[in-house]
Amino acid sequence: MTEMVEPLTASVTVAGVNARLRRRYAVDRWFRALGVSAIVAALTFLILLLGTIIGQGYTAFAQSQIRLAITFDAAILDPDGRGDPAVLGTADYGRLIRQSLETLFPDATERAQRRELSRLMSPGADLELRGMLLADPSLMGRTEEIWLPTSSPVDQLVKGHTGRTAEEGGQFTDGELRRIDRLRSDGRLAARFNKWLFTQGDSRQPELAGLAGAVVGSFYSLLVTVLLSFPLGVAAAVYLEEFARQSRWTDIVEVNINNLAAVPSIVFGLLGLEIFLNVLGLPRSAPLVGGLALTLVSLPTIIIAARVALKAVPPWVREAALALGASRLQMVTHHVLPLAMPGILTGTIIGMARAVGETAPLLMIGMVAFVVNVPATPVDPATALPVQIYLWAASPERGFVERTSAAIIVLLCFLAVMNAAAIYLRKRYERRWG
Amino acid sequence: MMSNSDGEPVASAKIKVVARDVNVFYSDKHALKAVNLDVRANEVTALIGPSGCGKSTFLRCLNRMNDLIDGARVTGTIAIDQQDIYLKDLDVVQLRARVGMVFQKPNPFPKSIFDNVAYGPRIHGLAGTGAELEEIVVTSLKRAGLFEEVKDRLNEAGTGLSGGQQQRLCIARAIAVSPEVILMDEPCSALDPIATAKVEELIDELRQNYTIIVVTHSMQQAARVSQRTAFFHLGELVEVGDTEQIFTNPNHKLTQGYITGRFG
Numbered sequence: 001m002t003e004m005v006e007p008l009t010a011s012v013t014v015a016g017v018n019a020r021l022r023r024r025y026a027v028d029r030w031f032r033a034l035g036v037s038a039i040v041a042a043l044t045f046l047i048l049l050l051g052t053i054i055g056q057g058y059t060a061f062a063q064s065q066i067r068l069a070i071t072f073d074a075a076i077l078d079p080d081g082r083g084d085p086a087v088l089g090t091a092d093y094g095r096l097i098r099q100s101l102e103t104l105f106p107d108a109t110e111r112a113q114r115r116e117l118s119r120l121m122s123p124g125a126d127l128e129l130r131g132m133l134l135a136d137p138s139l140m141g142r143t144e145e146i147w148l149p150t151s152s153p154v155d156q157l158v159k160g161h162t163g164r165t166a167e168e169g170g171q172f173t174d175g176e177l178r179r180i181d182r183l184r185s186d187g188r189l190a191a192r193f194n195k196w197l198f199t200q201g202d203s204r205q206p207e208l209a210g211l212a213g214a215v216v217g218s219f220y221s222l223l224v225t226v227l228l229s230f231p232l233g234v235a236a237a238v239y240l241e242e243f244a245r246q247s248r249w250t251d252i253v254e255v256n257i258n259n260l261a262a263v264p265s266i267v268f269g270l271l272g273l274e275i276f277l278n279v280l281g282l283p284r285s286a287p288l289v290g291g292l293a294l295t296l297v298s299l300p301t302i303i304i305a306a307r308v309a310l311k312a313v314p315p316w317v318r319e320a321a322l323a324l325g326a327s328r329l330q331m332v333t334h335h336v337l338p339l340a341m342p343g344i345l346t347g348t349i350i351g352m353a354r355a356v357g358e359t360a361p362l363l364m365i366g367m368v369a370f371v372v373n374v375p376a377t378p379v380d381p382a383t384a385l386p387v388q389i390y391l392w393a394a395s396p397e398r399g400f401v402e403r404t405s406a407a408i409i410v411l412l413c414f415l416a417v418m419n420a421a422a423i424y425l426r427k428r429y430e431r432r433w434g
Numbered sequence: 435m436m437s438n439s440d441g442e443p444v445a446s447a448k449i450k451v452v453a454r455d456v457n458v459f460y461s462d463k464h465a466l467k468a469v470n471l472d473v474r475a476n477e478v479t480a481l482i483g484p485s486g487c488g489k490s491t492f493l494r495c496l497n498r499m500n501d502l503i504d505g506a507r508v509t510g511t512i513a514i515d516q517q518d519i520y521l522k523d524l525d526v527v528q529l530r531a532r533v534g535m536v537f538q539k540p541n542p543f544p545k546s547i548f549d550n551v552a553y554g555p556r557i558h559g560l561a562g563t564g565a566e567l568e569e570i571v572v573t574s575l576k577r578a579g580l581f582e583e584v585k586d587r588l589n590e591a592g593t594g595l596s597g598g599q600q601q602r603l604c605i606a607r608a609i610a611v612s613p614e615v616i617l618m619d620e621p622c623s624a625l626d627p628i629a630t631a632k633v634e635e636l637i638d639e640l641r642q643n644y645t646i647i648v649v650t651h652s653m654q655q656a657a658r659v660s661q662r663t664a665f666f667h668l669g670e671l672v673e674v675g676d677t678e679q680i681f682t683n684p685n686h687k688l689t690q691g692y693i694t695g696r697f698g
Contacts, residue, residue, distance in 0.1 A: 246504050316541040320604075323497060323537075324554040325530035325611060334553070335543060 053412075057405025063194035063207055064155040065147040066120065066183060068100040070129060072139045083140075088133060093126035094118075097148065104188075105179060116176050120183075122149040124208040147192060152206045152399035154180060158191055161398060197406060201372045202383065202391070206399025209392070211407055213374045217287050217367065217382030218356060218414070224291020224378060225298060225355050230348055232295075233302030234337075237344075240303075241310040242332050261300035268296040269364030277365060285366040285381035293361040298351040305347020309340040342429035349422040353415050359386040385411045450475035450615060450645040451496065456510035458491050458500060465491045467669045468510075473615075473662075478637060478646045480660035480677065482653060484692065487666040489649045493617050496647065497533040498526050514615065531558050534608030538620040540600035542592035542607070547584050550592040550603055551575060554611035570610055577643075578606035579636050598629020602636065609644070616640065618648040622655065634659050653693055657681050665689045 074081065077091040101117045108117055125148040133139050153171055156162045164170045164177055183189035200210025244250045272293035276282045282289050313336050321331040368387050375382035385407060392404040451473035458466035466488040473479050481489035500506045512519050519529050542550050551571040561567035575581035580602045592603050601621060608616055622630040637646060637659045650656050656663050657677060664674040673686045684690045
């Protein structure tokens with residue numbers, strides 16, 4: 001047994017020690033509770049945000065469509081019978097739709113009623129038929145049951161976003177409501193998968209507006225950004241970290257890079273406008289220029305991330321390589337860069353994720369135009385996802401509200417995939433050498 | 435006065451490294467003061483002295499690792515086989531192939547055991563074929579006394595070995611480029627006593643083929659492995675001589691004080 005050790009001072013008592021311990025534990029508990037509540041608060045906001053967006057946006061992935069028996073009548077579409085694409089391209093497909101609707105509702109004989117019938121369908125439904133015939137000329141003369149998009153007001157009514165009566169925001173006559181109800185009970189009117197959202201470019205008609213143009217525009221921009229900012233950023237970081245001697249000049253460069261990372265992106269947009277469009281004369285609204293502007297935005301971030309990753313490589317790796325007679329370049333390419341690569345890639349992907357969501361610089365170089373066609377090359381006019389969200393959010397039609405949220409969901413999916421890739425890369429390389 | 439010189443020359447021993455009036459400055463700090471030292475070929479020379487005395491600094495002059503430190507400046511001459519290694523047009527890469535180095539902390543590359551040893555021969559183009567490269571790797575591992583322990587797992591990570599094995603792997607990596615001189619900077623300070631004994635045994639064997647300069651904090655180690663010992667203090671070379679003479683009958687009071695443990 002050990003003897004009792006006399007306390008150093010009389011003031012140290014068992015009770016005093018216990019009281020201090022209790023206080024320490026209490027502070028500990030408080031601190032943990034504070035941390036938990038901070039996380040709960042952050043998660044609540046996140047769930048609220050996601051819940052609102054998904055709640056508002058999920059209906060946009062479906063679109064109300066009416067199944068019509070369409071006869072591709074050669075007498076209307078191609079009276080000369082020569083199959084000339086120019087004739088087929090300008091033919092009156094709307095008449096096929098009107099004929100089909102009139103056979104469904106033979107009681108609609110007055111002009112006003114016939115106009116009401118036309119208002120059931122999207123003004124772009126005839127383009128759908130044209131596309132089908134041009135893709136498959138053998139349809140000529142045949143009768144097919146085809147699902148065609150309804151107009152946006154009908155779509156909103158089917159989805160329950162607007163009411164039936166005028167007080168509830170409805171804009172339909174009793175006759176129209178009757179016909180809509182009959183189509184639904186016949187199984188001819190239903191909300192089906194909205195393929196236009198993923199295959200079409202922008203449109204003035206919400207039911208025909210799609211994200212394909214914006215997604216492709218974002219993809220091309222991002223491609224240009226990655227191809228430029230990754231090699232440039234890594235080369236700059238490697239030079240500054242591994243080759244440049246510490247001097248006043250490198251200090252100035254370092255301070256300036258850190259400052260550039262904090263410059264608002266709209267300033268880079270203005271710079272891009274002046275240099276790429278006004279001086280170099282590159283095409284306006286093109287993803288190429290968007291990518292160049294986003295390169296300016298993301299380059300400082302990537303340089304800083306790459307420098308941090310290079311700094312994290314322990315110095316003994318460099319010493320070991322140099323002591324074996326490796327040149328500085330061999331030391332960097334054989335040892336330092338491979339070890340720093342997961343960090344550099346993570347930083348790059350996070351920089352890219354920021355670039356995907358960047359709007360302001362794209363506005364300045366004209367990627368905010370109304371572009372119907374999906375861009376085929378990086379020099380065609382295009383928008384990008386965040387710009388599309390901005391454009392749709394500013395559109396007055398009821399149908400664009402849900403589509404704005406749908407576009408946000410698509411953008412968030414983009415970001416989630418990119419961040420998951422960053423995490424995957426980091427984990428993979430970390431595991432490689434235990 | 436301090437005895438800077440090597441004492442009377444021994445006729446039979448070939449001199450490998452000659453250092454004359456070597457000074458090192460780190461910015462304003464005068465880290466090494468007018469050191470004159472001759473290192474004999476195929477012997478182990480131990481550099482001892484208290485922390486911060488300049489022995490590691492001197493070691494790093496011999497393969498010009500001090501060049502890497504911003505603000506470091508070396509004056510005087512160091513010659514290996516009568517060739518000045520501080521000449522302007524001398525290729526540092528070639529020098530470091532002739533002068534290998536083993537560090538305090540075992541530092542294998544995060545690559546396989548094979549690639550660790552093969553790295554030096556690869557960058558210097560010492561092997562024409564894959565078979566030659568394999569021969570170099572196997573021979574080097576054998577000389578480092580590691581081959582029997584790792585022959586079945588040459589493709590596993592070098593970082594997965596024990597500390598002592600890692601250090602012997604680093605020695606194998608250094609001798610794979612056929613250096614003439616091997617510098618060792620406290621090679622056993624991070625190892626347990628058994629691993630230390632193995633490395634010391636290895637150092638003794640290696641001196642058949644190489645000239646070895648080892649910095650150590652352990653006086654017992656210096657006594658066990660070295661034929662010559664140099665004692666540094668406050669950046670100056672106080673005394674150099676045969677290890678037996680330094681430990682039994684030092685000329686200088688400072689040396690005696692240090693080896694008897696009165697300071698350090």
